[in-house]
Amino acid sequence: MSNWLDAVLVLLMLTSLWLLGSSRLQACIRAVALQGALLGLIPLLSKWPDISLRLGAVAVVSMVIKAVVLPALLRRAVREVNVRNEVEPLVGFTTSLLLGIALWGIATHIAGRLPVDVPGLSPLLVPVAIFTVLCGFLLIVSRNTAVMQVIGYLGLENGIYVFGWAFAIEEPLLVEMGVLLDVFVAVFVMGITIHHLSREFDSIETDELASLKD
Amino acid sequence: MGLFGVGLMVLIGGGFLSLGLSKTPKTAAAVACFTAVGGSLLVLVGGLAVLCSGSPVEVRFAWHVPFGSCSFGLDPLSCVFVLPIAAVVAVAAVYGREYLEHSCRPSMIGVSWFFFNLLAATMLLVVAARNGLLFLVCWEAMSLASFFLVMSDYEREEVRRAGWIYLAATHLGTSLLLVLFLLLGRKSGSLDFDQFSSEPALAGTLFVLALVGFGTKAGFIPVHVWLPEAHPAAPSHVSAVMSGVMIKTGIYGLLRTLTFLGQPPAWWGWTLVGIGAASGILGILFALSQRDLKRLLAYSSVENIGIIALGLGTGLLGITHRVPAMAALGLLGALVHVLNHALFKGLLFLGAGAVQHGAATRELDRLGGLLKRMPVTGATFLVGACAVCGLPPLNGFLSELLIYLGVLAGVAEQRAAVSWAMLCVLVIGTLALVGGFAAVCFTKAFGAVFLGEPRSDASRHAHEVGPAMRYSLVTLAAACVLVALSAPLWPLVFRSAALTIVPATFRAETAAAAGRATVPLAAAAAAFLAFLAASGVLAAVRKRLLAGRRIDRGPTWDCGYAAPTARMQYTASSYTGPLVVLFRMFVRPRVDLRPPEGLFPIRGRYASQVPDLFREYFFGPVFAGIAWVASRLRWLQQGRIQLYVLYIALTVLVLLVWKLG
Numbered sequence: 001m002s003n004w005l006d007a008v009l010v011l012l013m014l015t016s017l018w019l020l021g022s023s024r025l026q027a028c029i030r031a032v033a034l035q036g037a038l039l040g041l042i043p044l045l046s047k048w049p050d051i052s053l054r055l056g057a058v059a060v061v062s063m064v065i066k067a068v069v070l071p072a073l074l075r076r077a078v079r080e081v082n083v084r085n086e087v088e089p090l091v092g093f094t095t096s097l098l099l100g101i102a103l104w105g106i107a108t109h110i111a112g113r114l115p116v117d118v119p120g121l122s123p124l125l126v127p128v129a130i131f132t133v134l135c136g137f138l139l140i141v142s143r144n145t146a147v148m149q150v151i152g153y154l155g156l157e158n159g160i161y162v163f164g165w166a167f168a169i170e171e172p173l174l175v176e177m178g179v180l181l182d183v184f185v186a187v188f189v190m191g192i193t194i195h196h197l198s199r200e201f202d203s204i205e206t207d208e209l210a211s212l213k214d
Numbered sequence: 215m216g217l218f219g220v221g222l223m224v225l226i227g228g229g230f231l232s233l234g235l236s237k238t239p240k241t242a243a244a245v246a247c248f249t250a251v252g253g254s255l256l257v258l259v260g261g262l263a264v265l266c267s268g269s270p271v272e273v274r275f276a277w278h279v280p281f282g283s284c285s286f287g288l289d290p291l292s293c294v295f296v297l298p299i300a301a302v303v304a305v306a307a308v309y310g311r312e313y314l315e316h317s318c319r320p321s322m323i324g325v326s327w328f329f330f331n332l333l334a335a336t337m338l339l340v341v342a343a344r345n346g347l348l349f350l351v352c353w354e355a356m357s358l359a360s361f362f363l364v365m366s367d368y369e370r371e372e373v374r375r376a377g378w379i380y381l382a383a384t385h386l387g388t389s390l391l392l393v394l395f396l397l398l399g400r401k402s403g404s405l406d407f408d409q410f411s412s413e414p415a416l417a418g419t420l421f422v423l424a425l426v427g428f429g430t431k432a433g434f435i436p437v438h439v440w441l442p443e444a445h446p447a448a449p450s451h452v453s454a455v456m457s458g459v460m461i462k463t464g465i466y467g468l469l470r471t472l473t474f475l476g477q478p479p480a481w482w483g484w485t486l487v488g489i490g491a492a493s494g495i496l497g498i499l500f501a502l503s504q505r506d507l508k509r510l511l512a513y514s515s516v517e518n519i520g521i522i523a524l525g526l527g528t529g530l531l532g533i534t535h536r537v538p539a540m541a542a543l544g545l546l547g548a549l550v551h552v553l554n555h556a557l558f559k560g561l562l563f564l565g566a567g568a569v570q571h572g573a574a575t576r577e578l579d580r581l582g583g584l585l586k587r588m589p590v591t592g593a594t595f596l597v598g599a600c601a602v603c604g605l606p607p608l609n610g611f612l613s614e615l616l617i618y619l620g621v622l623a624g625v626a627e628q629r630a631a632v633s634w635a636m637l638c639v640l641v642i643g644t645l646a647l648v649g650g651f652a653a654v655c656f657t658k659a660f661g662a663v664f665l666g667e668p669r670s671d672a673s674r675h676a677h678e679v680g681p682a683m684r685y686s687l688v689t690l691a692a693a694c695v696l697v698a699l700s701a702p703l704w705p706l707v708f709r710s711a712a713l714t715i716v717p718a719t720f721r722a723e724t725a726a727a728a729g730r731a732t733v734p735l736a737a738a739a740a741a742f743l744a745f746l747a748a749s750g751v752l753a754a755v756r757k758r759l760l761a762g763r764r765i766d767r768g769p770t771w772d773c774g775y776a777a778p779t780a781r782m783q784y785t786a787s788s789y790t791g792p793l794v795v796l797f798r799m800f801v802r803p804r805v806d807l808r809p810p811e812g813l814f815p816i817r818g819r820y821a822s823q824v825p826d827l828f829r830e831y832f833f834g835p836v837f838a839g840i841a842w843v844a845s846r847l848r849w850l851q852q853g854r855i856q857l858y859v860l861y862i863a864l865t866v867l868v869l870l871v872w873k874l875g
Contacts, residue, residue, distance in 0.1 A: 106867070137859065141859050
């Protein structure tokens with residue numbers, strides 16, 4: 001199944017680039033939902049064909065949460081604040097894509113030197129994980145609307161999740177619970193931030209928060 | 215261990231239940247109070263069973279955290295601390311139910327009880343934890359629960375300040391403990407207590423880390439600064455728990471660490487004696503210059519922790535120089551004082567809460583004459599005050615007697631070396647000096663609050679507190695007397711706990727010496743009984759003589775004037791004035807004096823306050839310096855989320871590249 005796994009990993013990488021290049025919030029939410037669905041496939045594919053009930057349950061639950069629940073929450077947030085596009089990103093979309101390619105280089109460089117010693121691991125897994133994390137960081141840093149920052153945060157956590165599969169085979173449940181809890185808290189907090197931002201400043205640009213600095 | 219576990223479950227469950235019930239404050243308080251009392255009693259029985267049988271128990275659960283293991287155990291040393299924790303928590307819970315009803319907003323009662331039960335449970339978990347990581351988690355939970363309790367009255371500026379000081383102090387202490395445990399577990403690669411060991415070269419460093427880290431919680435001078443801030447700020451039943459037992463977890467931690475470190479060199483004992491002397495003398499000097507009753511009690515806790523440190527130091531010196539009587543009596547004195555201080559300081563803080571509740575102030579110079587208005591509070595406070603001064607028919611005397619005997623045994627043993635004897639005499643002198651100052655301090659406190667005429671309207675209209683609060687005061691006062699009367703029992707009960715600190719090669723002699731300690735204590739208990747009997751007889755004689763005669767009741771203090779005012783009385787500050795002036799070097803009162811001028815003076819003014827020496831001249835400047843450096847770095851803080859995340863991302867990248875590049 002390693003071919004299928006590699007295909008999924010390449011798709012993951014492409015969705016990250018899609019996130020970097022798109023200005024429409026709806027498209028970005030769709031991309032992050034797709035990423036969530038792909039993530040759910042990784043444990044199934046890497047363990048195929050001996051899938052335990054627990055593994056299956058974990059994969060299904062994470063898919064439902066990452067591909068259905070969280071994107072639905074985001075869509076509702078976007079509908080409520082009535083914002084469609086990321087208008088003025090701090091770093092432009094083309095530049096973001098170019099930076100993304102540079103990040104891919106950094107990711108493969110780091111992954112090559114990381115002492116990963118897990119037998120039967122796809123050589124793409126660690127670079128893609130690091131790349132997804134770095135793209136998440138880049139999104140948070142370069143975008144202005146709070147929704148895009150939440151999406152960046154989700155991307156970052158997705159990367160950590162992939163990374164978790166490379167290392168934490170013995171203690172998978174711990175990592176999963178931790179990651180899901182993180183994501184939940186993040187979306188929760190950012191949801192509140194978005195809500196209050198749009199109410200206070202009539203916009204969801206986090207730049208407005210700088211006026212709160214004392 | 216079974217009862218102990220069930221008791222803990224009851225405590226924690228009750229806490230969460232009262233949090234859930236916070237919409238109905240009365241029910242929440244009832245549930246929490248009931249579970250706190252029930253849980254503590256279960257724990258108490260479990261602890262006593264282990265203490266009497268002397269055989270430690272341990273349980274271990276799986277815990278999927280690196281280096282962590284969920285192992286709990288009870289050995290005699292833990293049980294010595296379980297005993298006062300459970301007792302004080304149970305009494306404070308009964309008291310707190312009535313106290314909070316009058317002094318806390320109804321919406322906050324559920325939350326307050328949640329943290330109270332959590333504090334009780336985490337204190338017990340701290341003394342039962344048998345893994346470094348688990349210990350730190352419980353320790354941190356305990357600190358946070360007590361922090362939120364200190365912040366109960368968060369709308370007041372000074373309470374918030376006290377809370378932040380406490381939080382900073384406790385975290386600085388914990389950071390040292392983290393290093394301590396990592397170093398202890400380095401050799402075996404495990405943080406389980408039974409795997410801990412220290413390399414001889416590191417033992418000194420480890421001792422200092424434990425001394426400062428645990429000493430911050432215990433309140434050794436100079437890291438005591440949070441005590442006089444946090445204890446007055448918390449609700450009174452919480453102050454009783456914090457001052458009576460929570461600070462003792464610091465002593466527990468220090469003792470537990472000593473069991474890992476092996477044979478103590480002489481300088482450990484002398485360091486502890488020095489810290490004990492400094493904490494004792496300075497603590498009581500600061501206490502007697504305070505005007506706020508609870509602040510005074512907080513400083514007195516510093517003094518009592520100093521006495522415990524003196525006992526420990528004496529015990530360690532006994533171990534180092536192989537004087538069995540000195541080792542046994544010093545350690546026993548320290549451990550018994552842990553129990554005694556929990557009882558009488560709990561009593562005094564609850565009494566201070568009753569005064570505040572009845573007379574609406576804690577300012578000594580606005581109180582007075584409360585003995586007539588609050589007889590039960592007054593009488594029980596008097597018992598507590600006598601106990602804290604170490605006066606004979608009460609429990610405070612026992613522990614100090616043990617320490618005195620321990621030092622004297624040291625003097626007798628090493629007759630040859632003059633310098634050694636001199637140092638021992640110095641310890642005795644310190645203890646005596648501290649006892650004398652304590653007597654001044656508490657005659658001041660009791661005299662200003664309960665005797666004379668009321669100094670304000672509020673204290674003129676003071677009223678006795680309700681039955682639950684009265685019963686808890688009487689219970690603790692009775693416990694103080696009972697502990698004193700059962701004096702010969704305590705060396706036997708606490709002996710196995712003291713022996714855990716003694717190296718195995720020296721254990722048999724020390725155990726024998728501890729057994730011999732019952733003889734002087736039995737004599738003391740007999741004298742107590744005789745004293746009480748004589749007092750009873752005298753009281754009966756007095757009653758008989760007065761029977762059928764007219765008894766007049768007049769004003770307490772009219773000083774020969776026709777129309778005296780309460781302001782003509784001795785004030786608390788004037789009572790201790792001479793001593794404060796004598797020790798100006800340490801106490802440094804800040805006086806604002808505008809004397810009356812001219813032949814017909816209209817107004818004059820005198821105000822004095824005593825800031826904490828160490829906060830004013832050491833911690834204040836240090837933290838101001840840190841704040842100055844931090845303010846130089848303000849340009850880093852631009853208020854943009856993007857920039858903050860960029861800092862994180864860059865740090866991660868630099869670390870990755872640096873480590874792997």
